[in-house]
Amino acid sequence: MSQINVRNLSNENEDGAPDIVGVSTFSATSYFVPPKGTTAQRPQNPQDGDLRFNTDTASLEYFRGDTLNWSQIEMTSPDLNGGARGLIGGGTAPGANTIEYITISTLGDTTDFGDLTTSRRTLQGCGSRTRGLFGGGYATSDVIDYVTYSILGNAIDFGNLTSARFHISSCSSQTRGIWAGGEPGISDTIDYVTISSTGNAADFGNLPAARAYGSGLASSVRGLFAGGTPTLNNGIDYITIATTGDAADFGDLTTTKGAATGGGNSTRGLWFGGVTPSATNNIEYVTIATLGNAADFGDLTVARSYTSVCDAPTRCVIGGGTGDTDVIDYVDPTSTGNAIDFGNMTTDRDYAAGISNAHGGL
Numbered sequence: 439m440s441q442i443n444v445r446n447l448s449n450e451n452e453d454g455a456p457d458i459v460g461v462s463t464f465s466a467t468s469y470f471v472p473p474k475g476t477t478a479q480r481p482q483n484p485q486d487g488d489l490r491f492n493t494d495t496a497s498l499e500y501f502r503g504d505t506l507n508w509s510q511i512e513m514t515s516p517d518l519n520g521g522a523r524g525l526i527g528g529g530t531a532p533g534a535n536t537i538e539y540i541t542i543s544t545l546g547d548t549t550d551f552g553d554l555t556t557s558r559r560t561l562q563g564c565g566s567r568t569r570g571l572f573g574g575g576y577a578t579s580d581v582i583d584y585v586t587y588s589i590l591g592n593a594i595d596f597g598n599l600t601s602a603r604f605h606i607s608s609c610s611s612q613t614r615g616i617w618a619g620g621e622p623g624i625s626d627t628i629d630y631v632t633i634s635s636t637g638n639a640a641d642f643g644n645l646p647a648a649r650a651y652g653s654g655l656a657s658s659v660r661g662l663f664a665g666g667t668p669t670l671n672n673g674i675d676y677i678t679i680a681t682t683g684d685a686a687d688f689g690d691l692t693t694t695k696g697a698a699t700g701g702g703n704s705t706r707g708l709w710f711g712g713v714t715p716s717a718t719n720n721i722e723y724v725t726i727a728t729l730g731n732a733a734d735f736g737d738l739t740v741a742r743s744y745t746s747v748c749d750a751p752t753r754c755v756i757g758g759g760t761g762d763t764d765v766i767d768y769v770d771p772t773s774t775g776n777a778i779d780f781g782n783m784t785t786d787r788d789y790a791a792g793i794s795n796a797h798g799g800l
Contacts, residue, residue, distance in 0.1 A: 522796035524748025528561045529790030542750040547781040552592040555583045559789035564610030566633045570793040576604040587795045597638040600629045607663045609656035611679045611799045624648040643684040655700030655707040656799035657726040670694045689731040692722045701747035701754040703798040706771045717741040717760045736776040739767045746792030758787045
């Protein structure tokens with residue numbers, strides 16, 4: 439076996455290293471230094487598998503191809519202080535800019551996390567295992583904020599949606615955050631961002647029909663959007679998150695409704711509450727990997743809409759809702775049955791957004 443022992447290797451201009459062909463292992467006991475630079479300094483024509491250190495995000499990243507783009511390499515666990523963490527942000531006053539958190543695997547009341555960059559309601563959230571995003575909201579905002587789940591504190595500016603809107607739907611995978619539909623004007627727009635970076639959203643495609651007051655959820659492969667206005671409907675649409683393009687028909691909800699809230703795990707998608715046109719306590723579910731209509735799951739402890747949902751593989755926690763309630767319920771998405779009391783929020787609120795570091799899209 440050939441062996442080369444060199445401390446420094448560079449080309450004739452000392453601005454990079456020559457190609458080394460056929461090397462399969464590096465057995466040094468110290469370290470090697472990968473290329474590094476800002477997000478803007480990423481190579482113009484990267485190859486699949488290219489590795490670099492991004493100085494903006496302080497993390498290693500690698501290129502996954504033209505469709506998936508750059509992804510951050512993370513060594514993470516959803517367990518923070520004993521379990522996955524759920525955040526609830528924004529909503530009606532007095533919680534209009536407040537972010538609260540819970541440990542999803544426990545029971546109890548919410549605790550203060552920090553504040554959004556601007557006070558707003560009817561926003562929607564998404565995120566990865568390490569970072570949570572809040573986008574849009576009323577009054578007619580295009581703001582996207584982000585937080586790091588493990589660090590208590592105020593949100594930081596991420597970028598902007600392609601247009602200012604509220605009453606939108608959202609979903610995400612570990613890599614991408616998606617927002618769809620909304621008002622004003624009842625939109626069919628779908629936007630997306632790369633969660634590990636910062637910057638403005640880009641166009642993903644369109645919903646089959648314009649809608650507001652819809653609700654989204656996801657597995658790591660598919661995003662689903664259901665219900666909404668301008669006329670209350672029961673349609674469910676889906677997208678493939680890693681691609682771009684228009685949404686397609688998935689099936690139908692059990693009832694015609696708007697302002698429900700989506701959640702679940704990687705297998706099952708659940709929708710909680712909503713208006714039909716009065717507030718309902720209905721919970722329904724689908725199997726995300728298939729196509730078809732929703733089935734009855736059980737009931738919330740109280741009828742409400744505009745709730746906030748924080749998910750983990752075996753627990754969905756539903757907080758707040760119509761009438762500015764502080765009630766928090768939970769269900770196990772792997773079974774069926776009625777919701778059980780979890781605790782209370784620090785303030786009564788509805789129109790808030792729920793996110794977690796263990797949701798079904800991860």
